[in-house]
Amino acid sequence: MTDTQIREAVEAGQVVVDPLSDDSLQPASYDLRLGERAVITKSLEIEKLRDDLESKDTPEIDITKAGAISIPAGAFALVVTRERIRLSPRHAGHIGLRSYFARKGLLLLAGLQVDPGFSGHLVLGLANVSPRSVYLHYEEPIATLEIHELSAAASRAYSGIYAGQQERPRIPRADADYLRTIETLSVSDLTRALLRLSDNVSTLSRDVRVLWIPLGLAVIAAILLRVL
Numbered sequence: 001m002t003d004t005q006i007r008e009a010v011e012a013g014q015v016v017v018d019p020l021s022d023d024s025l026q027p028a029s030y031d032l033r034l035g036e037r038a039v040i041t042k043s044l045e046i047e048k049l050r051d052d053l054e055s056k057d058t059p060e061i062d063i064t065k066a067g068a069i070s071i072p073a074g075a076f077a078l079v080v081t082r083e084r085i086r087l088s089p090r091h092a093g094h095i096g097l098r099s100y101f102a103r104k105g106l107l108l109l110a111g112l113q114v115d116p117g118f119s120g121h122l123v124l125g126l127a128n129v130s131p132r133s134v135y136l137h138y139e140e141p142i143a144t145l146e147i148h149e150l151s152a153a154a155s156r157a158y159s160g161i162y163a164g165q166q167e168r169p170r171i172p173r174a175d176a177d178y179l180r181t182i183e184t185l186s187v188s189d190l191t192r193a194l195l196r197l198s199d200n201v202s203t204l205s206r207d208v209r210v211l212w213i214p215l216g217l218a219v220i221a222a223i224l225l226r227v228l
Contacts (some may be wrong), residue, residue, distance in 0.1 A: 001146045002028055005158060009091065015147060016086035016119075017130060031098070031141035033082035035121060035169045036062065038069050040077040060171060068137040071106070071128045079124050080169045082139055086119040091152040093120065094146040105130020108143065116150065117157020120166025 001009065009015040017030060024031040038061045061069055063079075071077045087093060093114030097106060109125040114224050124143060128134050136142060166172075 001149055005149070006030060006147055009147070009149075014088040015091055016084065018084045018086075019082075020083045023070065024145070026198060029084075029144040029146045030093070032122065032143045032145050033139045034063065034069075034136050034142050035080035035082040036064050036138075037169055037171050038063055038077055038079040039171050040069065040071055041075045048090075051217035064161075066138075068135055070133045070135050071126060072133050073128055073131050075128050076109070077126045077128075078171050079136070079142070080127060080166075080171065081122045081124065081143070082169070084121050084147070084167065084169075085114065087114060087116055087147070088121050089116045089157050090150055090155075092116050093118075094148065095124070096144050097126075098142060098144060101134065104132055104134050105132075114145070116154040119158075121169045121218075123171065 006015065006017075006025065009022060010017060021031075021033070024033065040061065049067065063069055069077070069079070085093065095108070095110070095112055097108035097116060105128055107127045107129055109127050114122065122143075126142075
């Protein structure tokens, strides 16, 4: 649907985007903004590999107070959209990450389709595959929503596990609890670990070469003594 069609569908009550921002309405999509809550996996550093990190909780972040979130390299985050979406049985949505953040190394790992009849705030999974942290600010446009008008109304509205649970901007309890048990190794830490391993191997190789010289001389001397 075009921007004009999206606005007409909103005015007719067939589609709800709350709050609706004129700045977010694009020629054929709507820019979804970062909402109030997020959960980010813990970033596990090489120096702390032997620490017991299970005792450390990963709290849900109130972005309205923090102002922004930082997703470390190698980390995964769940965030909610600022907007609450409701689609009629005649409409379906398709979400995608804004190219600005894709170029920074973020991946959108969430169901790309918004089913007819869905109502609530969308929960987006974001993975940072870049070697540095990515910052997201409250109410910053992070994803696009395309809205499609179907040729006929769906016979069944959305009735998945999140039906009726996302009317408030929050991370689903089951998803948040799962993320709290995960630690990820950042790309930079992994790189440092590989460099250290390479340095250790190089040092070991040099040490072995140094030891081979006196060892070889000792073997030769022993053979000569036997011969003589």
